[in-house]
Amino acid sequence: MVKVEIVDEKDQEAHSSPYASPASSPTSSSLSLSSVDSDSPVDESLLDRLTALKDIVPPTTRHSLISNLSKTASFFYRTTKFAGNVIWVVTTSALLIGLPLALILEDEAKVVAQENEMLAQQHGAQQMVSGNSLYPPSSNAPKQSGQQGQGLVPPGF
Template identity: 35%
Template sequence: MVKLTEVEDEHFTSEKPTPTQKDSLITSDNEEDDDFTDTESEISVESAAEIESENLYERIIALKDIIPPHSRRRIAGTVTGITDFTKSTFSFSGKALWVISTSAFLLGVPWALAFAEEEQYAQMEKEQGMMKGANEMLTPGVDAAAAALGGIQEKQSQPAL
C-alpha cells in the first residue's frame, strides 16, 4: 500500500509582510519576478523531470490506483472473458475451415474428375450417333444392306454341327 506524506512548500510556510501604501507603488515587474522565483522550487523541478521521462504506458499503469479494487476485478474479468471468447472462436473457426477444405479436396476432386470423364463419354457417344446419322443421310439403305449381309456372312461362317 502506498503511504502519502504532505510536503509543504516554503513559499506557503513563510510569513508574508503586510503590504503598505509605499509597497503598492512598486512596479509590477518586481512583483512578477519575485513571484516567479518564489514559486519555482526544487520539488517542482524534480517532478517536471519525472513527468518528462514517463511514457504513456507508465502513466496509464499509474491510473489504476484511481479505480476501486472491486471495479478493477470486474473490468479485468470482462476483458479476460471477451479475450478468451475471441481466441476460442478463432481457434474453432480455423479448425473447422481446415476440416472443410481437406474434405473438399479428398472427396470433391475425385468426384469432379469422375463426373468430367462421364461427361466426356456421353459427348463421345453423342458425336458417334451424329456421325452415324450423317452417314445414313448420305447413303440411305447401305447400313441396312450391310447389316443383312453381315448376318448372312455370320451364318455361313459358322460351322455346322
Template identity: 35%
Template structure:
C-alpha cells in the first residue's frame, strides 16, 4: 500500500512584507489547521473507499452461491430433490402431450361430426319454417292424400317436382 505525504509549500508564508501581524499569523495557522483536518477527512474517506474495493473482489454471483450449497446439503437430500424435480418434469411433459392430443381429437371430431349435424339441423328448421309459411303442414290434402314436400295441401302439377330451399332432389 502506498502512503501519500503532503509537502507543505512555504509560499503560503511569503508576503510582500517581511513582517506579519498577529492577526495574519493567526489566520495562516488557522488555515493550516483547517487544511490538516480536511486532509484527515480525505484520508478517512479514502480508507473507507478502499474497504469497498476489497469487498468487490470477494462478491459472489448467484450461481456461485448455489454451487456452494453442495457442501451444505447432504448427498441423499440432493439426490431426493433431483429425482423429485425429474419426476415433476416428466409428468408435466407427459400431461402437456396428452392435453395436446386430446384437444386435437376433440377439435377434429367437432369439425367432422358436430358441424355437419348443426348444418343439417339448420336446414330442418328452415324446411319447417318454409312449410309453415306455405299454409300449414299436417293438414290433409285433396282426396285424403298427404301433401308432398311443397305442403299447403296443394299438389304440384304432374312432371314438376316440388322442392324446398336447401333440399337437393
C-alpha cells in the first residue's frame, strides 16, 4: 500500500536543502558553504579525479578519440621504424663499400704521387746529363775539354 502525505513547502525547504539554515530565508543571498557536507572523500587522489572525468565524455566520443590516438601512435611507430631501417642500411653500406673504396683511392693517389716524383727525378737527371745544367753558359764558367758551350757538369754523372 502507498501512503500519501501532504508536505508543507516551508518544511520541505528547511529539511531538504543543505544550504538552508533556520535563520535563512529563500530570498536570502548570504549562504554559508561551510555548512555544506561534502560527499567526496578528502583523500581523493588526482588519478581518481581523472578517471572520474571519463564519465563526462560520451562513449562514442571516447571510442573515436582512442581510435584516432592509436592510429597516430601506430603511424609514428611505423615511420620511426622505417627511418631507423633506412639509416641502418645506409650506414652499413657506407662502411662496407665506401670505406674500402676510400682507402683504395687514397692508396692510388699515393702511388700516382710517387710515380710523378720518380718521373721528375728522371727528367732532372736527363737534363743534367744532356748538358742543360742549372748554370747558364758564360765566359767565366770553366769548359770541359771536348764539350763546347755546355755548362758545368757536377762530378759523378
